Amino acid sequence: MFSVASFLLENTLENSLVPAAKFLEDIDKVVEEHGGISTVFQALEQLYTRYKILDSSLSRQKRSFQDKIPDLTNALQVIRWLRSLEEREQREPIETTFELADNIYSTALVKNPQVVYLWLGANVMVEYSFEEAEYLLKENLDGARDKIQQLEKDLAFLREQMTTTEVNISRVYTAQLKKQASNVASF
Amino acid sequence: MTTAFSNYEVTAEDQQRINYFSRLVTQKVDLVEERKKLKQEKEKLEDAQLELELLDEDTEVHRRIGECYVLVKQSQAVQFLNTEKESLESKLQETEDKLEKIKVEMDELKKILYGKFGSAINLEEEDEDS
Numbered sequence: 001m002f003s004v005a006s007f008l009l010e011n012t013l014e015n016s017l018v019p020a021a022k023f024l025e026d027i028d029k030v031v032e033e034h035g036g037i038s039t040v041f042q043a044l045e046q047l048y049t050r051y052k053i054l055d056s057s058l059s060r061q062k063r064s065f066q067d068k069i070p071d072l073t074n075a076l077q078v079i080r081w082l083r084s085l086e087e088r089e090q091r092e093p094i095e096t097t098f099e100l101a102d103n104i105y106s107t108a109l110v111k112n113p114q115v116v117y118l119w120l121g122a123n124v125m126v127e128y129s130f131e132e133a134e135y136l137l138k139e140n141l142d143g144a145r146d147k148i149q150q151l152e153k154d155l156a157f158l159r160e161q162m163t164t165t166e167v168n169i170s171r172v173y174t175a176q177l178k179k180q181a182s183n184v185a186s187f
Numbered sequence: 188m189t190t191a192f193s194n195y196e197v198t199a200e201d202q203q204r205i206n207y208f209s210r211l212v213t214q215k216v217d218l219v220e221e222r223k224k225l226k227q228e229k230e231k232l233e234d235a236q237l238e239l240e241l242l243d244e245d246t247e248v249h250r251r252i253g254e255c256y257v258l259v260k261q262s263q264a265v266q267f268l269n270t271e272k273e274s275l276e277s278k279l280q281e282t283e284d285k286l287e288k289i290k291v292e293m294d295e296l297k298k299i300l301y302g303k304f305g306s307a308i309n310l311e312e313e314d315e316d317s
Binding site for chain 1: 197199202205206209210213214249252253254255256257258
């Protein structure tokens with residue numbers, strides 16, 4: 001993906017997903033060695049665009065994991081409550097109000113629940129004991145949180161590379177203006 | 188203006204400071220968002236607490252668990268709200284602490300970067316609602 005403009009990149013594997021942008025120490029030298037200002041400029045812009053694409057893709061992934069969290073915590077809350085009933089040996093039916101359809105609620109009596117059914121997706125629902133269900137949901141929740149953390153780390157690293165590239169762009173631009181100014185002055 | 192700008196030499200060290208600063212800004216934006224959510228949540232709980240206080244101890248109320256509602260005694264609901272509020276408040280405090288730390292670091296960096304680049308660099312955020 002980052003095959004072009006390798007002179008703009010650091011040769012490290014610090015982050016396997018995001019290549020590190022090199023801070024261009026000596027702009028004049030870089031411009032001279034790599035085919036003039038406009039070529040360097042173009043390469044920088046190209047690199048920046050690629051970083052931006054990566055940024056939106058990582059952000060999207062992060063959001064999709066974040067969206068999963070409320071569902072999982074809701075389900076976990078219910079299971080923990082059911083387990084707490086079991087512990088207190090409350091055996092009489094519990095009256096609950098549940099959502100039948102959007103904004104329509106109905107009452108139900110739940111008699112001594114022992115198992116729950118988890119919707120696994122693809123039209124499959126599986127019976128679980130409370131313990132197993134809690135374990136599964138907890139694992140999914142932890143997994144989602146880990147993923148989000150990893151994505152946040154990648155994003156933070158990526159943003160740093162973007163900032164470095166932005167500064168490089170503005171410094172190349174400044175170098176160009178400086179050159180023009182001195183050309184004018186020498187006349 | 189261009190001549191004034193070109194007098195500043197950006198070093199790799201400056202670049203690192205700028206990068207770190209931008210990282211802090213991102214973190215700050217996320218934390219401010221989180222603080223807003225927690226505060227809203229807390230307000231809701233406080234409203235519920237007020238309403239509950241008006242009720243008799245034996246009255247049954249609907250308590251939301253996940254996506255359904257369950258009938259519980261007022262006293263149980265009060266207890267539940269109290270624990271919820273406690274955990275929310277500790278989360279809120281944690282967020283505030285993190286924000287405070289970031290603010291200190293940002294001010295430190297601002298001092299250094301403004302000291303070197305003056306008006307050639309802009310480190311202000313668009314909305315200052317902290």
